[in-house]
Amino acid sequence: MDAKTDHLVRKLRLRHLELLVALADVSTMRGAAARLHLSQPAISKMLGEVEECFGARLFERGHQGIHANALGHGAIYRARAVLHELARATEDVDAMRGGATAVLRVGAPSVTATVPAAIARLRERLPGTAVHVREGRVQELFQRLLDGELDCVFGAITPQLQSGDLLPRVRPEVVLDDALCVLVAQANSLGARRRLRWAELRGAAWVVPPRETLVRQAFMTAFLNDGVTPPEPVVEAMSSVTVGAVLRLDASLLCAVRREQAVDEIARGGVRQLAVEPVIALPSFGLFTRSERVEQPAVLQAFVQAVREVGGRAARGTQMAPRRARVSPAA
Incomplete structure (x- = not known):
């Protein structure tokens, strides 16, 4: 000092x-x-x-x-970070007095397959760990990370985040590729097709998120790149609960989602992923910590490793076409 x-x-x-x-x-x-x-x-x-x-x-x-x-x-x-760290220290002591051996605070989107799987793997290795997950928009979660309220944040590296002042103040621990995925109910006959082009799906009944989302922009880009006008959805929804429910109840529907949601829905059963060419890349997901020159606690190091392992397995398990097209930030 x-x-x-x-x-x-x-x-x-x-x-x-x-x-x-x-x-x-x-x-x-x-x-x-x-x-x-x-x-x-x-x-x-x-x-x-x-x-x-x-x-x-x-x-x-x-x-x-x-x-x-x-x-x-x-x-x-x-000053704000110090005060939040003191509050977290108090919570950690209370949790450990209650039987926990470590406490981890994770920020994540409401729909993610990676974080639950990584938490399960973490608790296999460190059974006494208590994990507090805080859900929200990635910019808000990053601010809470910088304020000392969270230990790490898992989220998409959006163009808005790249153009702001938050990203340079954090450290990427794991970066995972993401892509647009198409899901259908198990009963849908398209599931038997090995390879499809986006243009072939122009006349399908689609479930997609609103126009201002990156997934919707990627969806439109996929059809435009294949030389056809993007279809208008029959259902427009953001909620993963709504999307999953209508997809399972109506076998005629196709749904466009990011890989994180696709992995989660497939794990729940009743749906499958279509192999559609070319694959449309989305902004990567990452696990971020504060860029401080201090040694990370063992529980955080273990969680970083768990996310790395789970993310690699998920990427290998999803159906990926050989050719990829990337969505520009302005799309």
């Missing part, structure tokens, strides 16, 4: 970190005072102490309130 960090450790209190986060959230001294149940003079004094500890001005004061400058944003980011 260098002299400056040693000075911070000796002088800075957790209450100071709470103040940084409060000011970032409410942008007024009065609001921060109300949140921390302190007087405004006490808040002003504490802020002066914080800035003295860092040896720099962190906030700009004005008639419109108080706002962090570039240095302040950096301090706030770290």
Whole structure:
């Protein structure tokens, strides 16, 4: 620990970190005072102490309130992460007192075959592990990862994520290819066909997600690349529960999904995947952790390995055509 960090450790209190986060959230001294149940003079004094500890001005004061400058944003980011880590430490101790040997917090989409399989494999190796899965949009999960609320995030590397400022602040542990898949009920006669072209499926009854999704854009690209106009779906749905139900109840339907959902639906039974050429690639999935120079806990290392093993097996198990076409981010 260098002299400056040693000075911070000796002088800075957790209450100071709470103040940084409060000011970032409410942008007024009065609001921060109300949140921390302190007087405004006490808040002003504490802020002066914080800035003295860092040896720099962190906030700009004005008639419109108080706002962090570039240095302040950096301090706030770290303060928020420290406070979340302390909260997680408390939860870990409580869980271990209840019998768990380790706790892992995973962010993931609501539909994923890889994460449940990796959790099962992890618990085979570390039976006492407690796993908390938080579902949501990938951008929100990444922010929770950076804030210290999650240990890792499994999600698609979307164009929006690539163009934002979140991706450069995390570390990819595992990256898995993804592709557009076509599912049908076991009773559908197309399941007996070895190879199909997208153009041959132009007249089928389709279940697809809404137009703004990457899967729908890939679906449209597949037909356009094969020289035909994309068909209009007879069912448009996002919910995996709805998609799986209608697919099993109506054998005439075809469904376009990403590989993660295809693996999950096939495992549930009653559906199969069609081999359609060419394969349309989708943005890859990845397992991400915070890009920090600290040794990862053993439970996180074991989960990374489990995702790597499960993801490799899933890729080998899905039907892949020899030629691939990639969806551009602008599609």
